Amino acid sequence: MRKLRLYLTGLMIVLILHYLVPYTILKESRDFALFFFWIALASLWALATAMYIEKRV
Amino acid sequence: MESSLFIAMLVIYIVIGTIIALVSRRFGVKTTADYFVAGYRLGGFLASMTYAATTYSAFMMIGLVGLAYATGVAALGFELAYLIATLGLLATVGPIIWCRARERRWVSPSEMLAELYGSNVFGMIVAILYLVALIPYTAAQLKGIGEIFGSVGIGYEIGIVIGIALVLLWTVIGGIWSVATTDAYQGLWMVTASILTISWLTLALLPSNGIDVSRVVETLTATKSGNLLGNTWNLNVFLGFTTPWLFFALTNPQVVQRLYMPRNEKAYRRMVQYFALYGLLYTVIVVAIGLLFRAFVINVLGLDVDGYLVKHRDRVTPYMLSLAPLPLAMFVMVSIVAAAVSTANSIVLSVASSIARDFYEKRAASPNPSVARTISVLSIVAMCIAAASIAIARVAFIVELSVLSSALLLPLAPITIVGIYRNPGKKGLVYAYTALIVSCLTMFTAAVLFGAKKALVMTFLGIPLPLLTLALSLAILLPIMMARR
Numbered sequence: 265m266r267k268l269r270l271y272l273t274g275l276m277i278v279l280i281l282h283y284l285v286p287y288t289i290l291k292e293s294r295d296f297a298l299f300f301f302w303i304a305l306a307s308l309w310a311l312a313t314a315m316y317i318e319k320r321v
Numbered sequence: 322m323e324s325s326l327f328i329a330m331l332v333i334y335i336v337i338g339t340i341i342a343l344v345s346r347r348f349g350v351k352t353t354a355d356y357f358v359a360g361y362r363l364g365g366f367l368a369s370m371t372y373a374a375t376t377y378s379a380f381m382m383i384g385l386v387g388l389a390y391a392t393g394v395a396a397l398g399f400e401l402a403y404l405i406a407t408l409g410l411l412a413t414v415g416p417i418i419w420c421r422a423r424e425r426r427w428v429s430p431s432e433m434l435a436e437l438y439g440s441n442v443f444g445m446i447v448a449i450l451y452l453v454a455l456i457p458y459t460a461a462q463l464k465g466i467g468e469i470f471g472s473v474g475i476g477y478e479i480g481i482v483i484g485i486a487l488v489l490l491w492t493v494i495g496g497i498w499s500v501a502t503t504d505a506y507q508g509l510w511m512v513t514a515s516i517l518t519i520s521w522l523t524l525a526l527l528p529s530n531g532i533d534v535s536r537v538v539e540t541l542t543a544t545k546s547g548n549l550l551g552n553t554w555n556l557n558v559f560l561g562f563t564t565p566w567l568f569f570a571l572t573n574p575q576v577v578q579r580l581y582m583p584r585n586e587k588a589y590r591r592m593v594q595y596f597a598l599y600g601l602l603y604t605v606i607v608v609a610i611g612l613l614f615r616a617f618v619i620n621v622l623g624l625d626v627d628g629y630l631v632k633h634r635d636r637v638t639p640y641m642l643s644l645a646p647l648p649l650a651m652f653v654m655v656s657i658v659a660a661a662v663s664t665a666n667s668i669v670l671s672v673a674s675s676i677a678r679d680f681y682e683k684r685a686a687s688p689n690p691s692v693a694r695t696i697s698v699l700s701i702v703a704m705c706i707a708a709a710s711i712a713i714a715r716v717a718f719i720v721e722l723s724v725l726s727s728a729l730l731l732p733l734a735p736i737t738i739v740g741i742y743r744n745p746g747k748k749g750l751v752y753a754y755t756a757l758i759v760s761c762l763t764m765f766t767a768a769v770l771f772g773a774k775k776a777l778v779m780t781f782l783g784i785p786l787p788l789l790t791l792a793l794s795l796a797i798l799l800p801i802m803m804a805r806r
Contacts, residue, residue, distance in 0.1 A: 275409040310597040313408040
């Protein structure tokens with residue numbers, strides 16, 4: 265249960281960052297910062313999910 | 322020459338796919354469960370590839386490339402929102418659905434909801450909703466095929482007819498076994514084509530025209546559409562478009578049904594892990610293709626061509642491929658046909674399973690598998706004809722049609738989650754009906770009155786309509802969420 269709560273909290277944080285950062289810090293990005301931000305965030309989440317389900321399912 | 326090579330490659334693709342579909346019948350298709358959910362015994366690799374190929378459709382290489390071309394990096398955020406949320410759902414609700422599907426022998430997603438809410442009639446209504454809502458999504462796939470056939474000079478409408486023929490052929494041959502195995506084959510074709518395209522752009526087209534990274538940056542930050550490396554999407558538009566995507570894994574029956582199929586826990590894990598890898602790679606490549614091609618067009622072909630492609634963004638990919646070496650172009654075009662067919666046949670098979678299961682098998686005293694198969698085939702044919710009509714009318718862009726389908730199905734997300742975690746039975750039925758009717762009527766009315774795109778981005782009380790319908794559904798279901806189990 266604790267790991268599930270941790271995972272769900274992580275999901276909320278990732279989604280908030282996914283929406284918030286592109287409308288604040290990186291809104292006017294003039295290089296590939298926003299592009300790589302989104303890729304990095306999704307990659308980290310994919311890795312976290314892969315590790316989570318390896319232990320939980 | 323172009324159309325001859327395309328036809329040759331298409332024939333190869335169809336022959337190989339048909340052989341795969343025929344061979345897949347050896348897995349055994351005796352019962353409805355075999356036909357629709359592979360008897361709950363799909364291996365991890367097949368499960369992941371059919372999930373990926375079903376999800377990633379003509380939407381990607383036609384729709385998303387065009388969207389990235391026209392609106393920039395924000396298209397990446399739009400599509401990755403789907404992947405992030407889907408992985409979350411696959412890791413949490415997904416395993417519970419997988420487990421229960423095997424225990425209770427669920428075949429269709431509407432059957433699952435019927436059981437959770439204690440009402441076969443509810444299941445039938447959900448099956449009808451699937452039929453109505455997924456016709457635009459299926460039409461989007463046929464539109465993608467039509468655009469490809471149109472671009473090689475064969476004809477848009479002929480492309481649609483060929484698309485329908487393939488969907489029918491591979492669905493009818495062996496049900497989900499032929500769909501899943503051909504999905505694996507098509508999924509590999511799709512990702513290979515995208516890798517070859519980005520390689521050609523970055524190693525040949527752009528360098529040979531003197532366009533390096535700094536030139537790309539300089540160009541994309543100063544286009545007529547604005548700074549494409551920044552966020553060009555208004556927040557309401559971003560929310561309106563991404564909200565239906567966030568819950569796609571629970572609302573669209575063709576992917577919900579794939580949760581039933583992995584043969585064991587390991588196969589389920591591999592499905593999620595391989596899908597994550599595939600989805601990330603494919604999404605990033607597709608968006609990069611759109612961005613890089615925009616830089617090329619502005620620098621080399623000029624603003625007139627650029628303006629035309631921004632206005633007709635579903636034609637960006639066909640136009641780009643007209644500049645590519647012929648074998649590459651034809652390979653990629655066939656991959657787009659593959660992507661569209663793999664999604665369309667998954668959708669029609671899944672909806673057909675709901676119709677056959679909820680309208681016949683659940684109601685008949687002694688259901689006959691042959692009758693169930695006949696009903697399925699008739700449903701598939703009806704969906705194809707309806708989708709083809711919309712595709713021929715070209716009512717909207719592929720992206721808008723696809724997102725609208727998911728928006729119509731959005732109330733099924735909270736209904737499913739509440740059903741799985743609360744098991745409300747008949748006590749939850751009135752809430753489920755209310756949530757479904759209020760949300761669906763709202764989105765459907767908006768789409769009919771204002772068109773697909775406007776319905777997704779319009780706001781009420783400052784809230785984008787899809788997000789509002791989701792919030793309404795949640796509010797209506799609150800009493801069951803708060804009630805003790």
